[in-house]
Each structure stands twice: as structure tokens, then as C-alpha cells.
Amino acid sequence: MISxxxxxxxxxxxxxxxxxxxxxxxxxxVPYGSSFGLLGPNGAGKTxxxxxxxxxxxxxxxxAIVLGHDVTLDRPRIARATGYVPELPNIYPWMTVSExxxxxxxxxxxxxxxLYNKMLKMFELPLNKRIKHLSRGTVAKLCLLLALAPRPRxxxxxxxxxxxxxxxxxxxxxxxxxxxxxxxxxxxxxSHTVGDVEKLADxxxxxxxxxxxxxxxxxxxxxxxxxRAVLRDGATPQWRPEAIISDRQHGREWLLTVPNCSPDVLTxxxxxxxxxxxxxxxxxxxxLFKDYIKGVRENEGTSLEGPSVV
Numbered sequence: 295m296i297s298x299x300x301x302x303x304x305x306x307x308x309x310x311x312x313x314x315x316x317x318x319x320x321x322x323x324v325p326y327g328s329s330f331g332l333l334g335p336n337g338a339g340k341t342x343x344x345x346x347x348x349x350x351x352x353x354x355x356x357x358a359i360v361l362g363h364d365v366t367l368d369r370p371r372i373a374r375a376t377g378y379v380p381e382l383p384n385i386y387p388w389m390t391v392s393e394x395x396x397x398x399x400x401x402x403x404x405x406x407x408x409l410y411n412k413m414l415k416m417f418e419l420p421l422n423k424r425i426k427h428l429s430r431g432t433v434a435k436l437c438l439l440l441a442l443a444p445r446p447r448x449x450x451x452x453x454x455x456x457x458x459x460x461x462x463x464x465x466x467x468x469x470x471x472x473x474x475x476x477x478x479x480x481x482x483x484x485s486h487t488v489g490d491v492e493k494l495a496d497x498x499x500x501x502x503x504x505x506x507x508x509x510x511x512x513x514x515x516x517x518x519x520x521x522r523a524v525l526r527d528g529a530t531p532q533w534r535p536e537a538i539i540s541d542r543q544h545g546r547e548w549l550l551t552v553p554n555c556s557p558d559v560l561t562x563x564x565x566x567x568x569x570x571x572x573x574x575x576x577x578x579x580x581x582l583f584k585d586y587i588k589g590v591r592e593n594e595g596t597s598l599e600g601p602s603v604v
Contacts, residue, residue: 300359301326301448301480302347307356309342309504316342318504319356324497326447329474329481330509331495333488333583339504340484341381344452347482348378361447374402377441381453383433387426391419391436402444409473410443416469431462438466442473449474451483455490467493488580498579500586507586510553518582519555521563522573523548529568535559540585542592551577551585 302324309317316339324330334340345351347360349369358365360372385394399405414421417435425433434454441449451470455463467490474481485491491498492512499509518539525531525546534541540551552559555574564572577585 299326300324301328301361302330302482303359304347305357307343307346307353307358309339309346309351309354315504317346320501320504320506322499322506322509324480324482326480327478329483329494329496331491331498332482332484332501333486333491333498334484334501335486335587338486338501340486340501341452342504343501344450344482344484348373348376348450375447377444377446377449379434379437379441379449379451379454381456383437385425385433385437388424390422390424391428392421394425394436395421395440398440399443404445406443406445409445410439413439413442413469413473416472417465429462431458431466434458434462434466435469438469447479449479449481451481453485455485455487463490470494488578488583492579500583502587502590507590512579514554515579515582517554517556518577519552519560520575520577520581520585521550521552521555521560522571522575523550523563523567523569524571526568526570531567533562533566535563539582540589542589551582551589553582 300323302322304320304322307317307320307322308315318339320343332340332343342351346353346358347365349365349372353366361375363372365372389397395410399410417432417439419432419436419439420428428436437454449470455466458466470481471494481494483491483494495512497509497511498515500507525548527546529546531543531548535550535552535555537554538550538552540549542549560572560574563569
């Protein structure tokens, strides 16, 4: 065991598929009772990382501790305490909703009948309808019921809302919020849709080309600003804030994205650099996500195109 205070504790976890590195040396700690949102473009490695977390893919190197147990050594114990909703559920299409629920219910001694009835009413699931006749949104809500009714300690959502209409997305997310706001459950949520993560997450991380670029609290990110400065002729930047998300210079124009951008930071930017203009704009999590990826691309001198592994 690495950490008794963390629901998820990853140390240098990596995974390769032939010549392609899908996950590259990821370090990640998610405390018990928190909600972690993993953002990343398509092909960033989010699904590969999640499958290693729950033991569906072997880890090539590094160590993953989930709920206090090594994934490589004790996958069944982790599975019993984890609810998992994938992007593409695999449920027998010939079963009815009630048959699927009965089948799963008998696998768990922790099944919560009151919670089950509450979710059944909330999602208005048709018990006598076969899975093959359900809409994708209804299947997603059924999977959330099956994941939560056994009262898991960890809920993992792997882009379950991809392709769903806005109303179903809202109902699904509201269901997660209502049914998981208790101290003894941890949420790990992956998406390439910023709004979904922003609604659920206490802490946000960005995965890009298999590497975790950063993880920061939503509180810190809400204080982020976009700063546009114009340098005097011949001047160069002399002072930069710490932990800049994006830092670009085009001629005299200097563009910064700064997390937790306080008035003191702005004052120091203005006083310690030779500027003619200093403009500040609030930015959303989506702005931050785009700025961070653009900043990494420019540093690499590459585009987002390349080997795609999800």
C-alpha cells in the first residue's frame, strides 16, 4: 500500500501498444471523498488509464493503488467496491431492464433497495422493455443505476455522455450530483467536454498524449485570468508569475493565462515589466483547457494530430 489517505494513488504508471505510448509515467493522487475530472482531447489516453485503474488492462510499468489495494494483485476486491460506467456499455441486448437489474443485484450484498427505488423513479426506467429497444440515453441512466445501487466507495465514469442529447446529459449529471454527495464516495470522471467536468469536479487534470500535464483545484482555476500586455519597444519580459498555463509572445504583444491571478500578481506584472498596455479578461475552464493545450503544442512545435489511443 502506498497511501492510506487516497482512493487512487498512481506512481509512474505507463502503458504501450506496440510503438505507441498510450499512458506515459502518470503520477496521480485522488483523496477519498473528492471528485476528480480528467480532461483531454480524443486520443489522449483517458480510457486506457481508466482500464488500468480497474484492472481491465495490465500495467506495463509503475504502480496503481486503488482503495488501498494494488490493482495488479487484488483486482476482485477493488471491483466489488467500484461502480463503473463506460462510454459503450456491454449489456445483454435480449434482457429486459428488470432482468438486468435482478442479475446485477444478486452479485452485491451491499445493494441499497431504497437508493435503487429512488433512481428508478428519477430516471423513469421502463422495467419490461428489452435493452436492444432502449435509447442510448436510457441505457446510460440504467448503467448509472447499476453502478450506484451497490453503494460503491469509488465511482468511475468514462465519457458516458458522448453522443447524448443535452437533456439526457443534464439528467445524468444531476443524478450523479444528487446521489453521490456523501463523504464516503469518490468520483473519477473523464471527458473531453469541459462543461461536464466543470459541473462535477473538485479537482481537474489534463491528460495529453498520455501525460498528465497538471492537476489543480476548481477553486484555483476559477481565479484564472487571461492577460494581454504590450511591451515597450525593445523590451522583453523580466518577470513572470509562477505556474503559468499559457505564455506566448508575438512581437511586442505578450499573452498570458494565469491561474489564481490576484491583484498583487497584476501589480507586479505591471511594475516589473516595461509595458504600455495591461488588459485582463476572466476566462472559463474551457478557455483554460484550450490555452494549455495550445501552449504545449507550441512548445513541442507539433499539432494534436498523431497516433490516437483512447
